[in-house]
Amino acid sequence: MTASDVERRILTFIRSELVSSDVSINPDDELLSGAILDSMGVVRLAAFVQEEYQFKMQPADFMIENFRSVAVLAHFVRKGTSTGQ
Amino acid sequence: MTGLTHSQTQIWIGQRLNPESPLYNMAFGFVFPVGLRPDMFCEAWRRVADGSDALRTRIGEHGGNATLQVAPTARRTEVIDFGERIDAVGDFRRWCRERCAHPLPLDGELIDSVLVRLGDDRTGWYLNQHHIVTDAWSTELLYRQVGAEYEALLEGDSGARSVLSPYYATAAAVPSRAAERTAALAHWRVRYAHREGSARVVPLYGRRAEPVDTPSTRLTLELGAERSRALDRLARQDGFVSLSDDLSRFALFATLLVSWLHRISGRTDLGFDAPVAGRPTPEAKRALGVFIEMFPFAASIEPKDTFRTLGARCLEEALLFLRHALPGMSAPSVATASNVVLNYFPAAFGMFAGVPVEADWVHPGHGDSVHALRLQVHDFSGSGRYVLHFDFNDGVLPTRLQHRGAEHFEKLLEALLDDPDRPIASVDVLVEDERRALASLNATAASPLPERSVVAMFQAQAHLDPDRVALRQGDSELSFGAVLEESEALAASLEERGVEPGDRVAIVSKRSALAVIAILATLRARAAYVPIEPFVPQARLDQVLRDSGAHVLLVGENSARTTTVPELAVLSIAAGIRAGAGAALDRPGPEIDELAYLMYTSGSTGRPKGVLIEHGGLADYLNWASRNYVRGDRLSFPLFTSLTFDLTVTSLFLPLITGGTLEIYPEPDGAVDTALRDVVSANAVDFIKLTPSHLSLLRRLGLAGSRIRRMVVGGENLTTHLAAAVSEDLDDRIEIYNEYGPTEAVVGCVAHRYDPEADTDASVPIGVPADHVAIDILNEALTPAPEGVPGELWISRFGLARGYHGLEELTAERFQPSSDGTAELRYRTGDRVRMVSPTKLEYLGRLDRQLKVSGMRVEPGEIEAALLSLPRVDQCIVLPRRRRAPALEARGEIRSCVRCGLPSNYPRAVFDQEGVCSVCRSYESVEDHAQAYFKTMDDLRAVFDESAHTNESSYDCMMLYSGGKDSTYALCQLVEMGLSVYAFTLDNGFISDGAKQNITKVTGELGVPVEVAKTPAMNAIFRDSLMRFANVCNGCFKTIYTLSMTRARELSIPIIVTGLSRGQMFETRLTEEMFEGGRRSPEEIDSAVLAARKLYHRVTDEVTRSLDVTAFEDDRIFAEVQFVDFYRYHDVGLDEMLSYLRREVPWVRPEDTGRSTNCLINDVGIYVHKKERGYHNYALPYSWDVRLGHKTREGALDELNDAIDVSYVEKTLAEIGYDEQRVGADVDQTSLEAFYVASGDVADEELRRQLAEQLPPQLIPAHLQRVDTIPLTPSGKVDEKALSREAFAGRPEKPYRAPEGPVEEYLALVWQEELDTDGVGAHDSFFELGGTSLTAMQVMLRLCQEFDIDLPLETMFSHPKLTELARIAEDKILTDVADVRAADPTTPAR
Structure with a gap:
């Protein structure tokens, strides 16, 4: 699983479920402050990556820092799955 | 047009419930610090609003459903001018509130926009929208959009800039993945299910409204x-x-x-x-x-x-x-x-076209x-x-x-x-x-602190008026002077025996003048008295004697109590008085800080704890009670409650210090203290202190004409229902005081006079602190609880208990220094209370596990410790069992079967089109086969001939003889047959005089010896029978069977003959299904009936507890004494029977029972059964009498409709000690239930017997239930709720498993029908669900019929679990199929 694989899946999810398909987002776009996602969207995104990549986020992982952008989140996901959580 | 959206529907429903209320107005008053241009603002509004389908919505209604219309244009902005007003902004705000107080009708304009000029440089905008077209996000978006359009217009931009999405299309197209929806559904289902329990309404400050x-x-x-x-x-x-x-x-x-x-x-x-x-x-x-x-x-x-x-x-x-x-x-x-x-x-409302805003959310004065x-x-x-x-x-x-x-x-x-x-x-x-x-509640120091002990106060009264009667018991009286003299004499004897100030003197005596003198003498000798119940088990007596360190044990008259405790002198009170007569006592009376009494209450550690009370506390309480309750009057008080109960202190001492009289009502020698009855019949007291349970009983015994004018109720929660009823009974000429007080805080420390007008909550408040008492209501962190919020009550008072005798640690835990920094201790009561108003306390129950059972404090831990000390008990828990809610009386018109008269309110009675009940129909189809079960007199003769070979007794049989027509006729027939008969009668205390005379005359005439058996446990058995079956007959029958079998065996009589009518046989032993298809031989049926009888005698109830049932432990008695139902062998019509009786014997139909019965307690059973079960308990037996031709339908209906004399019933219930309020529910009834895990075989009886050696009777659980495990909550605590639920439903603690497969499913269905329950699971056990042996056989019959198999009817007795029974049936089905296959080779093998 490469970084770009993960980014692609996350982007697909955001486009199909959280925003309308005509919105263009790039991996480095600010998700929250850029008003692409609201809190609920981020929570659903968190649920999606946990389910998709079979790992469990701890309460402390729910940090703005980890969800800043698709690229950051993808990085976090790869870290989370490699520690075998 | 599509319908309302999900969100709109919720609001529509809410508005429809409150059509005139402006509760959904979402209104804002914006003030801008500039003069906005009205024309441009209106145009900006028009552009945005017209572009929004939501804002153009109107909602109509058609056939109860909402209809949606979207108008072509939206409502315009109004413009008004407040510019000339002095306080334009203030007026605008007020105007907004006024305008917002009116609803926007659903079928009209749902938005309201008004621009208000507030001067040259100030503008107001009132924006109100019905919630059905907006939410907070939408309001903010609308505000922003209007602002943007206004700005564009200002800049000369003529085109609309709105980029809004349409509402209805967008709401319909909001996406979400199926997987997400599934997970969400699961989450909300749990949250909503939680709400359906108690968690929905949070009682704000205790207001549940x-x-x-x-x-x-x-x-x-x-x-x-x-x-x-x-x-x-x-x-x-x-x-x-x-x-x-x-x-x-x-x-x-x-x-x-x-x-x-x-x-x-x-x-x-x-x-x-x-x-x-x-x-x-x-x-x-x-x-x-x-x-x-x-x-x-x-x-x-x-x-x-x-x-x-x-x-x-x-x-x-x-x-x-x-x-x-x-x-x-x-x-x-x-x-x-x-x-x-x-x-x-x-969200926030930002700049409006570059202008800042002050936004005010206008409250419409209404809400959902x-x-x-x-x-x-x-x-x-x-x-x-x-x-x-x-x-x-x-x-x-x-x-x-x-x-x-x-x-x-x-x-x-x-x-x-x-x-x-x-x-x-x-x-x-x-x-x-x-x-x-x-x-101000705790400002209770106005009255003086006590200076004299109760001894000094009594002496003062005695000197003042020595000839006044102080004590009265029946005909004997003792004056104040005599009481003083005798107590001085006994005190001298105690001194003589070496009793020193501060010593303890134990007193074990029934209530009597001697007991009162013993208490006074002990106090006079400056020792503390330790009251002990006269009938406690020896082990308990010794334990209390040892624990208290008593120096002398004073025993009352006729008490042979002694003790094994060494170095303890046992002295008879009377002997002590005699010995000390005339002796002078040098010692002065007790000081205020010396110990007055040591009273034991139930302790959680497994042993009772002794509470040490000093004279100061006792005197302070008595002074307050005297001021509050006696007020200088000379009143007569009853002594009828236990001396070991601190509730009794009030009535014991008040007359002695106020010049009143103490009327003494001793306890009888039985287990049940019925002295209250004597108090009522003597009607000699003005004042009474009692528990609510007592009060309820007192009411039943009859308050009309009572002399009682002051009543203090304590010990447990007093319901308003009861207080109101008592007040009404006595035409409001009664003062009822609700007094609260743990033993540790000296008898009573908080009290309230019941006010029928003001006290309308479920419980009567406990009121305000007494003199020199201060209270705190604290949470678990010892922080005060606000008004209305439950907390633990802490009490400080003058003369608070010194602590627990010999239990320093516990004392330190329960008695702690006050938070105000003074050295004063306050007692942690463990009681939950709250302030229901700034001046009234309400009692809410115990915080810890401690319970109140009939006013007694009970620590489950103490009972558990006793249970655990028994050899086979591994684990146990004792829980309260609350009274089952009574069933409501069946409603609607009651029909009766056209043949047998069975009423339609009988459970599971089904009538066909002709009005014939299902029992008649079912019997009709088996009548011929049933006839085969009945035999002839020749057969009966053969039975006796057979038994004569081995009979060593001089009697051929014992006849159960009630004196009624059926048994009289049967008795005559047996004598005519030349048999030597021994008649056996049970006197249950309620046999009618007519029946008694018949018994004497008939047996005399026939020359038959008659034994009339009695048991002191009869009333307890009636109570138990009423609790279990809501009738009295079941308990009475079992008593007769138990006593007669035991007696027959003693006399070596091999046969007991009953006079059961064929109808009664069907009611109690047979079912019509037994005869289905004639498949079962009479022998098979007999074997099933015998198995049922064995089980019947081994079910634990009051009969097995009170009577000697050791003979029933093995099967021999059932072989040695057989039962013969006379009418199985003899058929006789009613007329013939009556004419025979008229002709042959001096038998007269009893006329004092009002119906065809010999028993005066029958009506009680009928009354309770109708009230609790909703139908007449004779409905079924009478229908059988009719069906079998022994009664006419009209006769049966007449008897079923007989009026019942309620006052007689209530009096009788009180007499047998059954609290009829169980039905009326005005007292909180709690009994104890123990669940235990044991290894090996343990009989409940054995446990009960062993417990009785350690515990007083009140502490022995009414219900003992063996379980395989004690269920735990996820946090590892005992899951009391699960256990209680099981107990309530009578179910074992097994996890529920749904029945699987056709046999289990069928069985579950049949159980549900037969037991009138639902949710039967595979792990359920028939008898634990309340099945009886008769219904068990019914189930077996239906099972065999459904699957066309033959299984012994008694199978269920050995395999009561649904899974087990189903497995046996399945095996049987499989072997039957295999047999068929073996016999018929053409059946293909699989």
Whole structure:
């Protein structure tokens, strides 16, 4: 699983479920402050990556820092799955 | 046109419930510091509003459903001018409120926009929208859009700039994945299910009232810049910070709300509803209209929680809440909606066309009636200052408590900001006026402290009026002078025996003048008296004697009590008086700080604890009681309760110190103390102190004409229902005082005079502290509980108990220094109370596991310790068992079977079109086969001939003889047959005189010896029978069978003949299904009946407890004594029987019972059965009598419709000691139930017997239930709820498993029908669900019939579990199939 694989899946999810398909987002776009996602969207995104990549986020992982952008989140996901959580 | 959206539907329903209420007005008053141009503003509004389908909506109604119309244009903005007014802005605000107080009708314009000129440089905009077309997000978006259009118009831009999404299309197209929806559904299902329990309504300040109306008051708390900034900083700290600022802040406000709800309700399981924007997509974010939905938010709080630990859990819940709050997933209903809402608005109204704004949310003065409180948190002006609105429904809290609510919230908020790691329970939220109210409640020091002991007070009375009667018992009286003299003499004897001041003297005596003298003498000798029940088990007596360190044991008259405790002198009271007569006692009386008594109460550690009370406390209580209750009158008081119960102290001493008379009513020698009956029949007292249970009984015994004028009720909760009934009985000429007080705080320390006008809650308040008593109501962190909130009662008083004798640790735990820094100790009562008003306390029950059973304090731990000390018991728990709610009387018209008269209110009675009942129909089809079961007199002769070979007795048989027509006739026939008969009768205490005369005359005439058996346990057996079966006959029958079999065996009589009619045989032994198809031989049926009889004698009940049933432990008695039902062998019509009796014997139909029965207690059973079960208990047996030709239908109906003399029934119930209030439910009934895990075989009886060696009778659990394991909660505590539930349903603790497969499913169905229950699972056991041997056979018959198999009818007795029985049936089906296959080779093998 490469970084770009993960980014692609996350982007697909955001486009199909959280925003309308005509919105263009790039991996480095600010998700929250850029008003692409609201809190609920981020929570659903968190649920999606946990389910998709079979790992469990701890309460402390729910940090703005980890969800800043698709690229950051993808990085976090790869870290989370490699520690075998 | 499509219908309303999900969100709109919720609001539509709410508005329809309150059509005239403006509760859904979402109105804002904006003030801009510029003069806006009205023309441009109106055009800007028009552009936006006309472009929004939501704002053009009108909602009609057709056939109860909402219809939707979208008009081509939206309502225009109105323009008005306040410019000339002096206070234009103030007037605008007031005008906004006034305009907002009117609803926007659903079928009219749902929006209202008014531009108000407030001068040259100030403009107001009133914007009101019905919630059905808007939400907070939409309002902010509308504001922004109008602003943008206005700005464009100002800049000369003529084209509309609106980029809004349409509402209805967008709402219909909000996406979400199927997997997400499934997970969300599961989440909300759990949350909603939780709500259906108790967690829906949080009682704010104890107010449980459900609002019904919409008026609401808004209280506003402005946090200001500093506190708002501090909150925002905290929301970014560890433990509070999360994915976004809004989420963190929402969780923080949720934490505060949960903390507050906890502190003002005392609840730990809490929740509220909160809205979610419901706009997951950019399209939805750009749509005007309503998208929000309310979802449930759940939180529980632990005693040790700090704001931070609770915050972490609220954050976790908030994440789940948001994740699953998918559009369309909420399912709000009145049944699941919380009464509290948290509305956190993250949005702010920004600049309007570059102009700043001051936004005011206008409260319409109404809110949804489901919500007791909506907490609104916002910063609409975007100023960085939070505004909190507390919108309280006016139907729930009075204004005083609304304001206090906001103040308490503020206190918690400040505590959070001050130290987020502070335990929430430790924050003192009380405000100044609450503290003042408490202080004035506790200002009880006005009257003087006691200077004299009770001994000195008594001596003063005796010197004052030596000839006045002090004690009276029956005909004998003792004057004050005599009592003084004799107590002085006994005191001298005690001194002589070496009793020193401070020593203990134990007294074991029935209530008597001697007992009173013994107590006075002990006190006079400056020793403390230790009262002991006269009939306690020896082990208990010795234990108390040892524990108390008593120096002398004083025993009453006729008491042969002795003890094995060494170095303890045993002295008869009478002998002591005689010995000390004339001797002078040098010693002065007791000092106020010396010990007066040592009383034992049930202890949790497994042994009773002795409470040490000094003279100061006793005298102080008595002085107060004298001032409060006696008020200088000379009253007569009854001594009828146990001397070991501190409730008795009041009546014991008050007459002695006030010159009254003490009327003494001793306890009888039995287990049940029935002295109250004597108090009533003597009617000699003016005052009575008693428990509510006693009071209820007293009412039943009859208060009419009673002399009692003052009544003090204590010991347990007094219901208003009971107090009102008593007051009414005595035409309000009675003073009823509800007195509260643990033994440790000396008899009574809080009291309230019942006021029939004012006291209307379920329980009568316990009132206000007595003299020199101060109270505190504290939570688990010892912080004061606000008014209305339950907390533990702590008491300080003059003369508080010294502590527990020999239990220093426990004493230190329960008696702690007051928080005010004085050395004074306060006692931790373990009782839950609350202030129902600033001046009234209410008792709510025990905090710990301690229970009250009939006014007695019972520590389950003590019983558990006793149980665990038994060799085979491994684990156990003792729980209270609450009274089962009585069934309602069946409603509707009652029909009767046209053949047998069986009424339609008989359970499972089904009538066909011809009006014939299912029992008749069923019998009709088997009548011929049933006839084969019945035999002839020749057969009967053969039975006797057969038994004669081995009979060693001089009698051929024993006849159970009631004196009624059936048994008289049968007895005559036996004698005519030349048999030697021994007649056996049970006198249950209620046999009619007519029947008694018949018995004497008939047996005399026939020359038959008759034995009349009696048992002292009869009333207990009646009580038990009423509890179990709601009748008296079952208990009576079992008594007869038990006594007669035992007696027959003693006399070696081999046969007992009954006079059961064929109808009674069908009622009690046979069922029509037994004869189905004639498949069963009479021998098979007999074998099943015998098996049922064995089981019957081994079911534990009052009969097996009270009578000697050792003979039934093995099967031999059933072989040695056989039963013969005479009418199985003989058929005779009613007329023939009666004419025979007239002709042959001096038998007269009894006329004093009013019906065809010999027994005067019958009506009691009928009354209770009808009340509790809803139908007549004779309905079935009479129908059988009719069916078999022994009664006419009309005769049966007449008897079933007989009027019952209720006053006779009530009197009889009181006489047998059955509390009829069980039915009327005005006393909280609690009995004890023990669940235990044991190894090896243990019989309940054996356990009971062993327990009786250690515990007094009141502590022996009424129900003993063996279980395989004690279920635990996830946190590892005993799951009391699960156990209680099982007990309530009579089910074992096995996890439920649904029945599987055709046999199990069929069986479950049949059980449900036969047992009138539902939810039968595979692990259920038939008899534990309340099955009887007869219904068990019924089930077997239906099972065999359904699957066409043959199994012994008694199979169920050995295999009562559903799975086991199903397995046996399945095996049988399989072997039958295999047999068929073997016999018929053409059947293909699989």
